[in-house]
Amino acid sequence: MNMWLSIFALLVFSKIQLHVHGNPQVPCYFIFGDSLVDNGNNNQLQTKAKVNYLPYGVDYPSGPTGRFSNGRTTADFLAEFLGFDHHIPPFTTARGSDILEGVNYASGSAGIRNETGQHLGVHVSLDGQLKNHRATISRIFRILGKNVSTSGYLKRCLYSVGMGSNDYINNYFLTKYSSKRLYSPKNYAKVLIQQYSQQIKRLYSYGARKVVVFGVGIIGCTPNANSLHGKKGSLCVDKMNHAVRRFNTELKSLINQLNADHSDAKFIYINAYRMASMNVSSFGFKVWDVGCCPVGKYGQCDPDQQENICKNRSEYLFWDSFHPTEIVNNILAARAYKAFEKFDTYPTDISHLAKI
């Protein structure tokens, strides 16, 4: 079992060292998503879904930034593997020519559907994130000037999109929302994918040609799911995992369809669900049913209990009641970048996509 860990350690650290001083493999990296990759976009918004306070960021070089983890997110690790010497800045604070290397639009509690997560307050849904991207493109056009082709530039960038978790956690499985009364799990997956398809095509129409789409993880196994819905004798909340598997199956078909319809672009699928179904104890994890930090009402770390967080974060799968620890983000990003098993990515991995 230690062999697995050292293989990952090798994979991860050699990549960081290889590219730290070189040019990035792509000129720019744009990130769309939810709290799994938000790095500060919610900090100034009226919402319960913001975490710019300790103990969040306890293992991040500049402390709490709004990242929903103890340290780096998968987007941060991917930026490192791609050879960027910095993490991609949030849309809310990215200034000047910084945006030429990419922008992070992700917003905690956001979903594919506009109404998702609204009970927590204001956020930027995927539609809003795409609108912000359009504003970024106008700024890039002005910076590059008329002699450089903006579309020629944008098509060389990498784009990652990870949405859908909140459309289940903070919509379908909460009685406050009407989705569950309106749709069976099967039909809900279909309407979500229909809307997601339009959104990804919009991203394509804005010039994206290298697109990474993350599937939804095993949301039925989070400490929050277990305390809210009950495990009923299983290890996880099965109804949540079943619903998400339907979504992921449809999403993989959508990726096939997008590749078939757009021969000048490449779309890939990251099987986050399968990766997270790994035998966690064989990765050295010792705790997977509770998070590392004591949490408050919304499942986020309690700011008044900083001194009571777990000591060894690499033994915990979860940081708070929803979000993985930095080490889990590291493993997911490493496998998305360079597939470790055949099922990790489809039809290819990010290291290959970047080279195209």
Ligand SMILES: *[C@@H]1O[C@H](CO)[C@@H](O)[C@H](O)[C@H]1NC(C)=O
């Ligand atoms: C999303 O919903 C909010 C609140 O209902 C509304 O103000 C906004 O215009 C909607 N956005 C889109 C893109 O539909």
Ligand SMILES: *[C@@H]1O[C@H](CO)[C@@H](O)[C@H](O)[C@H]1NC(C)=O
């Ligand atoms: C843009 O290209 C034109 C034609 O080649 C040239 O005359 C002009 O100086 C260029 N402008 C800039 C800002 O490079």
Ligand SMILES: *[C@@H]1O[C@H](CO)[C@@H](O)[C@H](O)[C@H]1NC(C)=O
């Ligand atoms: C998971 O890994 C642990 C440690 O390597 C091992 O003892 C256990 O049998 C494994 N469980 C399964 C279901 O493979």
Ligand SMILES: *[C@@H]1O[C@H](CO)[C@@H](O)[C@H](O)[C@H]1NC(C)=O
């Ligand atoms: C933390 O936990 C990991 C996994 O069990 C272990 O390999 C490592 O030695 C621990 N580190 C410390 C400082 O205890």
